[in-house]
Structure formats: C-alpha cells, structure tokens
C-alpha cells in the first residue's frame with residue numbers, strides 16, 4: 001500500500017488537508033495523526049472493517065481494547081451509559097487533555113473496539129490537528145499509539161514512518177508530541193475511580209480534583225508478582241527497543257557508580273552498552289553512548305524524550321541500555337512505568 005504523507009502546521013492548519021484525511025477516516029481508511037501525548041493510529045470507531053485494519057497494521061493482540069477519541073463532549077452521551085458526577089467533573093477539568101475515562105458502553109460501540117468488554121475508554125485530545133481531524137471526520141475515532149505493537153510509542157512522525165509506512169493510508173506530519181507519554185487511563189465505573197495506566201495527568205492532580213483515587217495494584221508489579229492488570233493492554237511487553245534495557249534504581253551517585261561498573265563488565269564481554277542519563281548526571285559516565293533524556297528538576301522533559309531516546313539507542317547499535325530511574329511522583333510515575341515495562345521489569349536496586 002502507498003502511504004500518503006501530509007505535512008500540516010499545528011499553528012496554521014491547512015483545513016483542506018484535514019478535510020482530505022478526515023474523509024479517508026470516515027470512509028474506512030487508517031490515518032496516523034499527532035496528539036499531545038503520542039502519535040495515534042486512527043480509524044472510524046463505528047466501522048468494524050476499518051477497526052480490524054488497526055489490529056493488522058500494528059500487529060496488536062485482539063484482546064487489547066482501543067481508546068475512542070472524540071472532539072465534542074456530547075459524544076460521551078451517545079457512546080456510554082451511567083456517567084457519574086465525578087466523571088463529569090474530571091472531563092470538565094481535564095478535557096481536552098491526557099485523561100482517558102472508562103465507562104459502561106452503549107450498544108452502538110462495536111465489540112472489536114472494546115475487545116469484547118462491556119466498557120469503553122474515551123478521550124478528548126488537546127492537539128489542534130487531532131481535534132480538527134476528529135471534528136471533520138464527524139465520527140468517533142479509535143486510535144491506539146501509531147507504532148508496531150511492542151515498540152516504543154511514537155512521539156514524532158519519523159517514528160510513525162519507521163513503523164507504519166506502507167501499512168496505513170495517511171500519515172500526518174505535525175511536529176513532536178509534547179507530553180511524550182500516553183494518557184492516564186482511569187476506570188470511571190467505580191467509586192473511587194481506579195487508575196489503570198499512569199500517564200500525562202498525574203494521580204496527584206486527580207486526587208486534588210475529586211478527593212479520592214485508587215491505583216490498580218498491578219501497576220506496582222515487579223518480577224514474580226501475580227497481579228493481573230485490569231487494563232488488558234498493560235499485560236503485554238511494551239515500549240521495548242531492540243536493545244535489552246536494565247533499570248538501575250537508588251541514590252543518584254550510587255546508581256552512577258553501579259552503571260560505570262556495568263559499562264566495564266559489558267565492554268569486557270563484547271556487548272555495546274549505552275546509558276540513559278539525565279542533564280545532571282550525563283558527565284558521570286565513561287561510555288561512548290550516553291543520552292541525556294532530560295532534566296531531573298523538570299521531569300516533563302524526561303517524559304517528552306523517553307521514547308525517542310529508546311529508539312535512538314537502536315539507531316546507534318547499542319545492545320544494552322543502562323537506564324537511571326527517576327522519582328515516581330507526578331509524571332515520574334508514568335515515566336517509571338514505561339521504563340520498567342521497556343526493561344521487562346529487569347531492575348537493579350543499589351543501596
């Protein structure tokens with residue numbers, strides 16, 4: 001299949017290009033587009049045939065449900081049942097934005113979207129290109145991240161082209177996704193709501209908004225724990241570059257010491273190491289392939305660059321990535337969730 005690449009400026013949107021891509025979507029095609037979290041791979045959420053194409057293009061397991069994206073809050077009442085007062089409040093506070101709410105689904109939502117579940121996940125994205133596209137498509141748009149399943153999520157159109165060129169109808173090039181990790185997913189069928197996936201909106205923000213929030217214990221899973229996540233997608237290997245990833249956790253200077261020891265050990269074995277460091281620690285390492293992912297004092301910068309950094313190591317031919325852990329507060333919880341999943345939970349604690 002020939003993929004059309006459409007370049008659109010988010011600050012000066014060419015509405016004819018949006019209308020063209022929206023028509024492709026409405027008529028059953030696949031369109032990759034930027035959102036503020038990561039790039040999404042969109043299909044008409046009411047058309048089973050086009051939804052099937054999403055699973056094929058990504059190689060996504062069919063039991064992993066899709067998030068449905070809308071541009072008008074009224075659509076929530078068409079697609080779901082039993083919306084609580086606190087869910088209304090969260091939508092009003094955080095939409096458009098990086099929060100996905102899981103509701104009881106209306107029968108008009110096809111089963112393939114929800115992988116057979118009786119619930120559906122909804123989000124209104126904030127990115128102007130995403131909003132215009134959904135508005136013009138005049139249908140709800142199911143959109144998982146626009147990567148091949150298992151790979152790091154795409155935060156630029158370059159990543160989408162690497163993974164999906166030739167497999168989708170249109171890729172919109174619209175700059176970098178500025179948050180860089182996916183949305184926070186909460187189960188809004190319960191009180192208090194339960195965080196199923198940490199993401200762009202922090203648990204602290206949600207607690208401030210409605211007073212109470214629980215977290216799916218599976219999110220704190222380590223190797224050997226038996227929790228099964230309530231969000232089907234969270235059980236899969238995810239976000240993984242080709243290189244092996246190992247997370248090193250502990251006090252910053254001790255972590256650096258441990259990583260320097262590991263660098264030597266890997267070099268001796270003929271394995272090429274790389275270090276995922278931060279602005280504050282980059283100069284600590286004696287290694288050719290050191291990437292500073294961002295500033296520890298501004299963790300949003302780390303979130304914004306994490307997936308790109310993982311892909312960059314693959315381009316360098318690095319075989320093992322030694323990744324410094326960061327604080328698990330605020331957006332740090334989402335960063336550590338993605339980093340540990342990329343590592344398949346391989347973690348070394350230094351004390």
Ligand code: AMP
Nearest residue numbers: 065066119120121144145231232233234
């Ligand atoms: P992605 O779109 O690839 O970022 O993944 C969407 C995430 O939302 C996955 O982790 C899904 O398991 C989760 N999700 C989507 N729909 C539901 C649902 N109805 N119930 C629970 N989790 C869901």
Ligand code: MG
Nearest residue numbers: 144145146153
């Ligand atoms: Mg994904």
